[in-house]
Amino acid sequence: MPRLLLFDIDGTLLDTGGAGGASLLDAVEELYGVSRGSLPPLNLAGATDGGIVRQLFEQVGREMTPAAVDEYMRSYLAHLQRRLQDREFIGQTLPGTRELLQALTAAGGADLGLLTGNVRRGAEMKLARFDLGGHFVEGAFGDDAEDRNHLGPVAMRRMSGATGRSYPVSEVIVIGDTPKDIACAHAIGARCLAVGTGNFEAAALSTHSPWVCLENLADTDRVCEILLS
Numbered sequence: 001m002p003r004l005l006l007f008d009i010d011g012t013l014l015d016t017g018g019a020g021g022a023s024l025l026d027a028v029e030e031l032y033g034v035s036r037g038s039l040p041p042l043n044l045a046g047a048t049d050g051g052i053v054r055q056l057f058e059q060v061g062r063e064m065t066p067a068a069v070d071e072y073m074r075s076y077l078a079h080l081q082r083r084l085q086d087r088e089f090i091g092q093t094l095p096g097t098r099e100l101l102q103a104l105t106a107a108g109g110a111d112l113g114l115l116t117g118n119v120r121r122g123a124e125m126k127l128a129r130f131d132l133g134g135h136f137v138e139g140a141f142g143d144d145a146e147d148r149n150h151l152g153p154v155a156m157r158r159m160s161g162a163t164g165r166s167y168p169v170s171e172v173i174v175i176g177d178t179p180k181d182i183a184c185a186h187a188i189g190a191r192c193l194a195v196g197t198g199n200f201e202a203a204a205l206s207t208h209s210p211w212v213c214l215e216n217l218a219d220t221d222r223v224c225e226i227l228l229s
């Protein structure tokens with residue numbers, strides 16, 4: 001049976017050092033003349049970009065028309081690209097990310113995809129910043145649905161289309177860092193490997209009943225064994 005591993009990005013594989021959240025606010029300031037300091041804190045953990053845009057548009061009193069969202073996303077992505085390339089960028093891959101992706105790719109026992117709230121272009125930029133994009137075949141993104149629970153079937157369908165293999169949910173594992181990642185795995189009947197490298201400690205994640213919960217992905221051999229056996 002083909003195994004499918006669906007990875008979240010922020011807090012799971014990498015940390016942009018605040019560049020992602022800052023770019024979302026840069027776009028608000030640029031387009032709507034609202035200062036970031038006047039807005040309540042954004043709830044980013046496990047959210048989709050579409051859900052975040054909805055929060056922001058409500059806060060600045062804008063209607064969420066397709067044209068307005070397009071304009072907003074273009075601005076956000078331009079700021080994100082700038083911040084990812086900035087000399088003061090302090091983002092980093094999380095412990096074990098690079099080694100794990102290399103080991104999984106080398107082992108060949110699973111197909112690797114993405115299940116992320118980032119819009120596709122934002123996901124590509126973040127992964128490219130660390131040269132990680134080549135490990136992933138396809139995925140589901142924040143521009144596919146606002147509700148993360150709707151992304152699992154999209155990811156499975158896209159991965160099947162790309163690889164020609166069909167994946168029973170018993171062979172699908174979602175790897176993520178928030179209760180919303182765990183919920184979106186449960187929504188499709190898949191397992192979730194939850195990792196405490198984002199805003200939630202492993203102990204807090206474990207109360208949401210993930211299949212496995214780890215402090216981090218640093219132990220490459222152990223994580224490979226968990227994901228491939």
Ligand SMILES: [Mg+2]
Nearest residue numbers: 008010011177
């Ligand atoms: Mg995350």
